[in-house]
Amino acid sequence: MNRRASVLREMGLAPVWRLRDAPGATVDSPPAESATSAAVAGDLEPVAAVAAAPASEPAVLPARTAVLPTAPPLVAPARVATEDMDWAALEAAIGACRACPLHERRTMAVPGVGDRAADWLFVGEGPGAEEDLRGEPFVGQAGKLLDAMLAAIGLARGRNVYIANAVKCRPPGNRTPEASEMAACQPYLERQIALLQPRIIVALGRPAAQTLLGGEVKINAARGRLFDRAGIPVVVTYHPAYLLRNPQDKAKAWEDLCFARAALAPR
Template sequence: MSRRDSMLREMGIAPLWRDRASPSPQQATVEALPDAQAPAEASRPAAPVRVEAAPARAVTRVVTPKVTPIAAPSSTVSAEGLGWDELEQCIRACQACRLGERRTQAVPGVGDREADWLFVGEGPGAEEDARGEPFVGQAGKLLDAMLASLGLARGHKVYIANAVKCRPPGNRTPEADEIATCHPYLDRQIELIRPRIIVALGRPAAQTLLGGEIKIAAARGRLFQRKGVPVVVTYHPAYLLRNPQDKARAWEDLCFARASVV
């Protein structure tokens, strides 16, 4: 059994099925939109699920949505012009919002600073807060398996970050002003990395990156644009642990993202 097949089994996709030739995605322009709120991560043990082979999801042309932003763009934080080391120092020392009061440590992100792929979640959970790294624990293991299924690995052409850098108390949903305050950090990370593609993991991350109300079912299979960078929306690993029946759909989304890399 190949390493890729082993990773697909780890994702709970069995019997194994291989990606069919994916159509080239139709490029569609969607205006970059302001931030949106995002709940903190949670995780539960995964249960294996059997799925049957399915063709790649058809590409849908996207039109610019008319939405009402749910997070104000203003912020007391400025990350403009900062290099990587300065940016991470600012994130670790930040006390610009209430999230800095009870955190153990800020979680800037991890990975290749010249990554082709940027994966964005919503916020650190308890284990991330303790270890200072995003996506650890069961959700992190599943994300690593998802990466491996594409021939990717954490830290190699991949960067992983969150919309907010500090854990909300009790893993509650971050408030709109907290997201708005923290957003310049993510924005600067995107500017520094200059990824070829961004994968939004879950609805909160998608809303933060694209703005307005985003529904996963409607956003899947669509190629969005954020300041010229393609954005693909899929499920958060923690959601997949609770709903393993959607792992096959997540695999479709990853194949679509791979076909979208320019």
């Protein structure tokens, strides 16, 4: 079994079907082990998923692109002036932040990790217990799944990818961050985006999507649509922790990643 097949099996998506006779779609021929009319592994219903194409020829999903009007980002209280911060100053400010009660129980703040010249920015919800101990996002079981998701489209943590969270400190009991907590952290995420200037942002889960898009977001309704955020395309998909609890939706996440790569903004 080759590496790609192993990655797709980790995601619960092997073997993968090929899209055929889709109007306007271009799909590379999948490897022999993927070009089979077998059902997707596990309890998933049969799904037509696009096989990962080389980075120079991204896969294209048919009739899914819908560029929506620009959604303004959530306006956060002016708690921290981050506009002139470089990476070192920004991470120091995050580590010393007392802007909301989440700092009271944290072990470590979790600024983000990855390539600071990355084309791809993945934004999650907030740190969990293991992230709080290590100071790095997505290092638990959800992190392993995220790494598999990245590998499935030819990416890797730290190589052309930066990973951050909407909030930088762990909410107690891994609960969903409150609006005030996300607003307090908003200036940090805004500055990370300004420093990175990514070509595309992938919002992992509803809190991240709402932070980035500045309003109520329903994942099922937002999937397959390309949002514009100050000139940067944003794609919304499920959080890896959700996928661990709901593996039947892994195929949808795989579809979203293919869609994101097809939508990658040109330089």
